[in-house]
Amino acid sequence: MSKxxxxxxxxxSALAAPVHAATTFAYISSPNDGLISQYRLDESTGAIxxxxxxxxxxxxxxxxxSPDGSTLFAAQRVAPFTVLVYRIDGKTGHLxxxxxxxxxxxxxxxxxxxxxxxxxxxxxxxxxxxxxxxxAEQRVSEQTExxxxxxxxxxxxxxxxxxxxxxxxxxxxxxxxxxxNKQTGALTPIGAGFxxxxxxxxxxxIAFSPNGxxxxxxxxxxxxxxxxxxxxxxxxxxxxxxxxGVPESLGxxxxxxxxxxxxxxxxxxxPRIWAADIRLSPDGxxxxxxxxxxxxxxxxxxxxxxxxLSFIGNYPLEEKQPRNIAFFPSGKWLLxxxxxxxxxxxxxxxxxxxxxxxxxxPAGDGALWIEILQRP
Numbered sequence: 269m270s271k272x273x274x275x276x277x278x279x280x281s282a283l284a285a286p287v288h289a290a291t292t293f294a295y296i297s298s299p300n301d302g303l304i305s306q307y308r309l310d311e312s313t314g315a316i317x318x319x320x321x322x323x324x325x326x327x328x329x330x331x332x333x334s335p336d337g338s339t340l341f342a343a344q345r346v347a348p349f350t351v352l353v354y355r356i357d358g359k360t361g362h363l364x365x366x367x368x369x370x371x372x373x374x375x376x377x378x379x380x381x382x383x384x385x386x387x388x389x390x391x392x393x394x395x396x397x398x399x400x401x402x403x404a405e406q407r408v409s410e411q412t413e414x415x416x417x418x419x420x421x422x423x424x425x426x427x428x429x430x431x432x433x434x435x436x437x438x439x440x441x442x443x444x445x446x447x448x449n450k451q452t453g454a455l456t457p458i459g460a461g462f463x464x465x466x467x468x469x470x471x472x473x474i475a476f477s478p479n480g481x482x483x484x485x486x487x488x489x490x491x492x493x494x495x496x497x498x499x500x501x502x503x504x505x506x507x508x509x510x511x512x513g514v515p516e517s518l519g520x521x522x523x524x525x526x527x528x529x530x531x532x533x534x535x536x537x538x539p540r541i542w543a544a545d546i547r548l549s550p551d552g553x554x555x556x557x558x559x560x561x562x563x564x565x566x567x568x569x570x571x572x573x574x575x576x577l578s579f580i581g582n583y584p585l586e587e588k589q590p591r592n593i594a595f596f597p598s599g600k601w602l603l604x605x606x607x608x609x610x611x612x613x614x615x616x617x618x619x620x621x622x623x624x625x626x627x628x629x630p631a632g633d634g635a636l637w638i639e640i641l642q643r644p
Contacts, residue, residue, distance in 0.1 A: 292597060293319075293361040295340060295639045296605055296612060298632025299327040304342060304354075305632050306361055307612070309640070314601040314614045314626040321632065322363045324352055330378035331637050332387070339366075339406040340639065341387060345374045351387065351400075351408055361641065369408035372398050377423040377473075382430035386453040390421040390435055397424050397435055397444075399453045415455055417444060422472045422488075428480030432458070432503035436471040436485055443471055443485055443496065445505055463505035465494050468523030473545050478552040482508070482575040486546035486557045489523050490514075493546065493557060493568060495575045511577035513557050513566035514541050518582070520561055533561060533589065545592045550599040554621055558590040563606065565593065567621030580621045586628075587613055594638040601626070605635040 292309040294316070306319045327346040333339070340354040340363060349371035354363040373394035380387055380402065387408055389398040395417050401409040419439030426433050426448070433455055435444040442462040446455040465471050470489030476482070483496045483505060491514030496505035514520055521540040542560040548570065549555070555568040555577070567580040587606025594603045602615045602623060612631045615623040 291644070292640065292642045294594070294603055295331060295363075295641070296592075296631065296635050297324070297328045297331055297342060297637040298635045299329045299345065300634035301632050302326050302328050303632040304328060304331070304340075304363060305635070306363065307629055308361075309596055309601075309603070309614075311596055311598045311600070314596070314616055316603065316612065316614045316627050316629045318629045320362055322354075325350070328352070329636055330375055330389075331639050332378045332380050333639050333641055334380060334402075334406060335382055335384040337641050337643070341378060341380070341408070343371060343375045343378050343389065345376075347374075349374055351378070353406060353408060355406070356641065358643070361643070367407055369400065369410055370412075372396065372412045372414050376421070379425050381426040381433070381448065381450075381453070382428070383450065385450070386448075388424045388426075388433065390417075390424040392420050392422055392438075395419050395421055395439075397421055397455070399455065401453060413454060418442065423474050425474055425476070427483070427498060427503070428476055428478070429500075432498070434474055434483055434505070436474050437462070438470045438472055438488055441465045441467055441469050441471060443474070443483070443505060445503060447503055458503045463496055463507065466490070466492070466510070469494065470523075470525065472543065475546045475548045475555070477548060477570070477572060477575070478550065479572060481572075484546060484548065484555060484577075486513075486543050488543050489525055489541060491520075491522070491541040491543045491557070491559055491566070493555065493577055495577055497575055508575040509577040511568055511579050513543070513568065513579060513582070514559060515582055518562050518564075536561075544590065547593050547595055549595055550597065554599075554617070556593055556602065556621070558593055558604075560589045560591070563588050563590055565590065565602075565604075565623070569621075583621075583623045585613070585615075585623075586625055587611070591636045592638040594640050597640065597642045603638060603640070605631065605638060607634045607636055609635065
């Protein structure tokens with residue numbers, strides 16, 4: 269079921285440019301009002317327009333697109349834990365619910381493998397990773413394989429080769445590493461089963477270089493980015509780079525965890541680093557992370573051949589408590605959500621990763637997760 273556009277201005281903007289002319293869409297979940305908002309992105313100007321809002325359900329949060337772009341999966345973080353499955357209209361990008369399936373726990377992260385045959389999740393509170401099969405009709409199996417982790421599993425993704433799976437395990441300062449059976453989806457630890465980060469890093473979200481050689485993880489507690497080389501034969505990780513992303517001038521405490529129940533900065537007596545998302549540009553040369561306490565992003569230059577990282581700068585955002593970011597497919601613009609903001613924003617990417625806000629569109633309440641789909 270779809271909800272009418274919230275604002276007349278958004279409706280006027282949407283009507284001014286026909287939906288059928290768009291090739292790029294963004295889907296953004298907002299758990300506080302249970303909406304998935306669809307936006308049209310203009311690659312030539314960076315403009316964003318709200319097209320439609322779909323009432324998904326209470327606490328809808330992490331999402332994942334099928335590799336072929338036909339389906340959107342969205343997890344609800346309230347009992348009974350459920351993944352909602354939506355067919356994406358090939359012309360309009362509109363969402364049509366096609367089913368749902370139970371989840372083993374409340375998931376902080378959702379992804380598919382790169383073949384689209386398995387749905388994978390990470391549960392922060394449950395300290396588990398989950399794997400469920402997806403059939404040819406995009407139905408998610410009710411049978412779930414569950415893998416225990418240390419406290420606060422925060423992400424899970426397949427590498428570019430689709431042979432290995434990695435997970436950020438915030439509470440134990442580890443990036444978990446697995447090989448995956450492509451027939452069953454089963455995960456098998458590689459070596460010791462993990463690569464460590466520095467103490468009090470809090471590894472959260474991860475990103476892969478386009479050439480498949482490197483993995484990068486953002487530290488929620490440190491604001492740093494750690495880079496690892498991926499062994500092409502075994503999938504084992506080896507640290508090759510480390511860069512700090514939060515300048516001391518911001519005055520934030522490093523390595524101090526926040527209570528998961530405290531999601532409001534005004535109730536925090538200690539301003540502390542609170543990083544969230546990490547994204548790598550399509551050409552693999554520019555990396556951003558978000559920092560919620562200061563409502564900013566930090567930019568890094570990336571060497572695609574060595575995996576080396578160089579801090580460029582820290583830039584303020586208009587979105588308060590920025591959670592997710594995403595590059596437009598061209599790599600020229602950055603889309604930003606703020607969980608305490610009433611709008612999502614797009615930014616032009618300039619020299620040295622500098623950002624200039626060029627447009628905004630109405631957001632759902634507590635906008636978080638972003639998925640971007642480009643149509644041919």
